[in-house]
Amino acid sequence: MARLNVRAHGGDIYAAARELNRDPTEILDFSASINPLGPSSRVWKAITASRHLLSHYPDSNCWDLRQGLATFWRIHSEQIVVGNGSTELIDVLPRALGIHRLLVVQPTFSEYTAAMVRAGGQATALYADRSNQYAIPIAHLCRVMETGRSDGRPIDGVILCHPNSPTGQACSADDVARLATAARRRGLWLVIDEAFADYCPDRSVLPHAASWPGVVVLRSMTKFYALPGLRVGYAVATPTVIRRLRRQLPPWSISVMGQVAALAALNDAAHARKSLQFMARERERMRRLLTALPGCVVMPTYANYFLVELPRGRHAGDITEQLRSRGLLIRDCSSVPGTNSRSIRVAVRTVQENDRLIRTISRLLLQGVSR
Ligand SMILES: Cc1ncc(COP(=O)(O)O)c(C=O)c1O
Structure with missing residues (x-):
């Protein structure tokens, strides 16, 4: 049973x-890892101040939020797309980027494989070693990426959860940059899920990775900003890649309150x-x-x-x-x-x-x- x-x-x-x-x-x-201090008090004020917008559709461009994120990261707003939680972005990645076989580093977040299956593709895995406290096997990963194959068959993308869930492990930002180089040499996509990276900013590849070709960085407003109920996440990549992701997203997927709350939360240093x-x-x-x-x-x-x-x-x-x-x-x-x-x-x-x-x-x- x-x-x-x-x-x-x-x-x-x-x-x-x-x-x-x-x-x-x-x-x-x-079971969900949300900032125990809760959201910024500015979030409540922003939601109250925006209640008159409830009778309108949300801005499907997420203009203000993308401007806020662009200022926060010192990048261009065309390098950002917002999703209904980063889960929505994970869901569209295989279709948007044409990934048919994705390499994941287990143990990790189950949605990567689930999204591949939903898109009619496949996930293949290499494993972090328990005896090494599940440290991310960077050298092994680089070697596999350099061959462009896993289990004898070609891969077209790699996703790294960084810090990883559920293990908590992260490597250095330099190591992630090495992966990006290996990916570029082989023409592989590299997706870096930084849903929990707010807790270790020195290990994040943002904002540099915003201009790395073939690299997508995912961020979430769920965990550190404590907004799981509002569903806001975003992806950072080159403008061309961002346009490909946008084309796969349904219109208005981020609510009015999600947008104003995320912007208010982001601005509370x-x-x-x-x-x-x-x-x-x-x-x-x-x-x-x-x-x-x-x-x-x-x-x-x-x-x-x-x-x-x-x-x-x-x-x-x-x-x-x-x-x-x-x-x-x-x-x-x-x-x-x-x-x-x-x-x-x-x-x-x-x-x-x-x-x-x-x-x-x-x-x-x-x-x-x-x-
Ligand atoms: C590693 C990781 N990435 C992404 C997500 C999705 O977060 P959200 O869709 O709330 O942004 C989760 C949620 O648990 C997660 O653990």
């Missing part, structure tokens, strides 16, 4: 609330600084607490979540379900290709919330439920 806990994505507080007969706001969600400072502190505290759980192995991270391996004899699915029944959501990563059955991903939330999660996991581990 299929396990109940095999869920493609995190963040489904609605299903959990229905199961537990609770209000969605009572669910503590460690003080909230961004506060968020980074909080995360640096709390992530370190949480790492210590998780590491102190008997038998647990905690992977290094550059993002706002941890990949944790439970003690031997435990199954990620069991702990995930037990936490869920207590209103705490985490990611069961046991079915992510390349991980083992003890792998979970937990977001870093507020001090109090993190303490509650650690206490509950600690109790569950002591109770000794296993399979």
Whole structure:
């Protein structure tokens, strides 16, 4: 029988609330990794000030937001296209760029393969090594890209999740630049998903990569800017590539509120600084607490979540379900290709919330439920 806990994505507080007969706001969600400080207060003001626009279609060009992003990154607005979350952009990439066979580095975000399958293409994988704490295998990846083939068959694109989900690993911006060179030599597309890169700005290839031919960088307003409910993400590339992506997008896919909120969030540098400072502190505290759980192995991270391996004899699915029944959501990563059955991903939330999660996991581990 299929396990109940095999869920493609995190963040489904609605299903959990229905199961537990609770209000969605009572669910503590460690399964999606969203800035625990929440969105900038400027977002609420911008939404209120724009309520008269609700009776109009949104700007399908996302003009103001693209200007704001262009200023933020010091690039041209023609190098930016906005999507209904970066998920929408991931979805159109294979069709827009003509990618039929995409190389992914597992374990990683499942939407890359799902988008290829939806587009009638295929994903092929190389694996980061568990014994090397899932460090991104740059040298191996470069070698494979130089051959232009994987598993004996040609590839036409590579996607790198950077920092990677669920492992948290990232390499240097110089290493990513090496990949871009390898991709250019072979005429491969290189897509770099920087959905979590706000947490490690020195590892990002933006803004330089905006002019690299054959390279697309994806960014999300979901995680660091804490706007998952509004669905805003964007891609940065050369104007020619951006036009190809735009042609595949439906009109008006980014709502009025999504556009004004994203722009307001982007312009609040003080909230961004506060968020980074909080995360640096709390992530370190949480790492210590998780590491102190008997038998647990905690992977290094550059993002706002941890990949944790439970003690031997435990199954990620069991702990995930037990936490869920207590209103705490985490990611069961046991079915992510390349991980083992003890792998979970937990977001870093507020001090109090993190303490509650650690206490509950600690109790569950002591109770000794296993399979
Ligand atoms: C690595 C990664 N990229 C992209 C996304 C999509 O984010 P959004 O569509 O909310 O921008 C996610 C969501 O979980 C993710 O984990």
